[in-house]
Amino acid sequence: MDNKYLMYGGDYNPEQWLHMPQILETDIKRFKEAKINTVTIGIFSWSVLEPREGEYHFEWMEEIINKLYQNGISVILATPSGARPHWLADKYPEVLRVNELRQKYLFGIRHNHCMTSPIYRKKVRQIDTELVKRFGNHPAVKMWHISNEFSGECHCELCQDAFRMWLKKKYQTIGALNDSWCTTFWSHTYDSFEQVESPSPLGESCIMGLTLDWKRFVSWQTIDFMEEEIRTIRETGGMQPTTTNLMYHYGGIDYYRLAEKIDVASWDNYPAWHKGNEIETALDTAFWHDVIRGLKRKPFLLMESSPGATNWQPISKLKKPGMVAAASLQSIAHGADGAMYFQMRKSRGAEEKFHGAVLDHYDGNDTRTFRDVCETGKILEKLGETAGLYTTAKVAVIYDWENRWALEGSRGPRNEGLHYEESVEKSYRALRRLGLNVDVIDQKCFLQGYQMIAAPMQYLFHENFPGEIRRYIENGGIFVMTYWSGVVDENDRCFLGGTPYELMDVFGLRSEEIDGLYDWEENSICQTEEKMAGMKEEYVCKYLCQLVKPTTARTLMVYGKDFYAGSPVLLENNYGRGKAYYVGADAEQWFYNDFYRKLSKEAGIEGIWHDEIPEGVEITSRSDGKADYIFLQNFSPVPVQLCLPQGTVLIGNKEGKMGSLESIVIKVEKGGKEAM
Ligand code: GLA
Numbered sequence: 001m002d003n004k005y006l007m008y009g010g011d012y013n014p015e016q017w018l019h020m021p022q023i024l025e026t027d028i029k030r031f032k033e034a035k036i037n038t039v040t041i042g043i044f045s046w047s048v049l050e051p052r053e054g055e056y057h058f059e060w061m062e063e064i065i066n067k068l069y070q071n072g073i074s075v076i077l078a079t080p081s082g083a084r085p086h087w088l089a090d091k092y093p094e095v096l097r098v099n100e101l102r103q104k105y106l107f108g109i110r111h112n113h114c115m116t117s118p119i120y121r122k123k124v125r126q127i128d129t130e131l132v133k134r135f136g137n138h139p140a141v142k143m144w145h146i147s148n149e150f151s152g153e154c155h156c157e158l159c160q161d162a163f164r165m166w167l168k169k170k171y172q173t174i175g176a177l178n179d180s181w182c183t184t185f186w187s188h189t190y191d192s193f194e195q196v197e198s199p200s201p202l203g204e205s206c207i208m209g210l211t212l213d214w215k216r217f218v219s220w221q222t223i224d225f226m227e228e229e230i231r232t233i234r235e236t237g238g239m240q241p242t243t244t245n246l247m248y249h250y251g252g253i254d255y256y257r258l259a260e261k262i263d264v265a266s267w268d269n270y271p272a273w274h275k276g277n278e279i280e281t282a283l284d285t286a287f288w289h290d291v292i293r294g295l296k297r298k299p300f301l302l303m304e305s306s307p308g309a310t311n312w313q314p315i316s317k318l319k320k321p322g323m324v325a326a327a328s329l330q331s332i333a334h335g336a337d338g339a340m341y342f343q344m345r346k347s348r349g350a351e352e353k354f355h356g357a358v359l360d361h362y363d364g365n366d367t368r369t370f371r372d373v374c375e376t377g378k379i380l381e382k383l384g385e386t387a388g389l390y391t392t393a394k395v396a397v398i399y400d401w402e403n404r405w406a407l408e409g410s411r412g413p414r415n416e417g418l419h420y421e422e423s424v425e426k427s428y429r430a431l432r433r434l435g436l437n438v439d440v441i442d443q444k445c446f447l448q449g450y451q452m453i454a455a456p457m458q459y460l461f462h463e464n465f466p467g468e469i470r471r472y473i474e475n476g477g478i479f480v481m482t483y484w485s486g487v488v489d490e491n492d493r494c495f496l497g498g499t500p501y502e503l504m505d506v507f508g509l510r511s512e513e514i515d516g517l518y519d520w521e522e523n524s525i526c527q528t529e530e531k532m533a534g535m536k537e538e539y540v541c542k543y544l545c546q547l548v549k550p551t552t553a554r555t556l557m558v559y560g561k562d563f564y565a566g567s568p569v570l571l572e573n574n575y576g577r578g579k580a581y582y583v584g585a586d587a588e589q590w591f592y593n594d595f596y597r598k599l600s601k602e603a604g605i606e607g608i609w610h611d612e613i614p615e616g617v618e619i620t621s622r623s624d625g626k627a628d629y630i631f632l633q634n635f636s637p638v639p640v641q642l643c644l645p646q647g648t649v650l651i652g653n654k655e656g657k658m659g660s661l662e663s664i665v666i667k668v669e670k671g672g673k674e675a676m
């Protein structure tokens, strides 16, 4: 008997309804109707769990967990450190944050606490300990949800001191720090660590090395805070896997480093569905699912999504029929072992009373959202056997957090947007359109083993990165790097002696200059007389145009305009057993689509799907080695007809018809030895 299942449920905040027990009764009844098997509780319960310092009230939570358990519903139990009670801030004001202007916040909102404050850490340790003592062995508790959406930074004196300590440990001497940050420029030399202040518009904002280290420190300190919570749980005997909910596009924490400390990566996904082009939104969401899966390169969890409208986006858009199921299924398709919502029941007042929820204030089960949630529950139940299955990708795209920080803080060559993430997504989208599963990795991940890697705009090179690229290509890999790569080291210091640093021989060229284009300017990427097969005559490029000087590289395409018309923009160099490609300009999407199609064809890199993929159809797969589970999703506004391979259709139309927002999941047994 296979008891695998996908988690289905969401954030549940029953502490708001303790005085209305009939609501809690209804909730459980409805959860069962919707096939909900897991809820996350306790995220913001601190003031109910510990209304006065040291006075704990867990009975209500115990009763709820017991009831859920009796009804077959598991619990992801959160530590409440995402929002603290009033008494705590009143008695220990040091727990409140100070902003970069050195202004102290009052009590209010959430996530407003200092990650350094020893008192905050102690108070969190105490409540976590009590929570684990009480519920660590409860059979309903399946996972620990550490805090909520870790984010933000604090500039208080405690944080300044911690930052200075962190710097001392890193640099040992102030001389080494000055050297790494190039502080002689503008006479910014530090005489001692005590002079260092976090970046501020009122003070230092021109030393990129300082800005980068501050971001590293904030990221490190937040992870350290989280680790302390995990340690408390473990030391008190809570052995269930840990997670914390990450956010779309959030840059403040290096998620790759954070993920090393948790067992399961999870994230909160709120795309602006129905805002514009659904196909684009789906691709962007797909990218972020793959970023999150890439953090641990194993199944992840969709921790939050809205079953209806959100209330914080500029416009609260309803989910059109089919959207809830399509969005939840998309996460499973990309490797999630569960799809969860925020929130299970709409709160009565305050900030999120109009945020979409499984259950409305109205309370009945005859709402459109509830029907959608039930429908999705049925789909997920049928896909239980996909839980735990891996996503194997032959290709990867590099998206690096520290590189992102360095680009954000950089001055020039375009202070009106370097479009780093867009450039990463262009490669990603082109590969996805070929029906390839794509891993998103950072510079510190293991490169070997992929057949092709795209590395857009790797401005900052980590110490070992160029060596890894060299080894990868030497061993037969195909590596595509773009403009503005290998320019600075980990302290944002320019490499001397030519770029891309340490790789000029590998790419067979040297980058000379880079032209920033105004938003309204365009250049083009054109064929030469030799004509490159599989590519069009001309593509538009914008924003950035790198001028390079080839040595051994072969010029495949050239610029069409400006004083550098005719000079190389797309180049190829054979190195070792592999190939190094260099794309000199920010090209339009079509360029990447055609280019990666050509490269994968030549290298024999095949996706799971062999036919042409209609526009807007997403194809992904998960596998257990014996069978492939192929997920087909139609995010285009028009119906499509696909020719399905031999297999068992688990979800959707058996003849391969898919209306807009419809999906098909098909299980295809693998032949040969693997199927034994
Ligand atoms: C975040 C938070 C939730 C809730 C939702 C609303 O993801 O983690 O507590 O506020 O946003 O969309």
Ligand code: ZN
Residues within 6 Å of the ligand: 097, 098, 114, 115, 116, 117, 154, 155, 156, 157, 158, 159
């Ligand atoms: Zn602080």
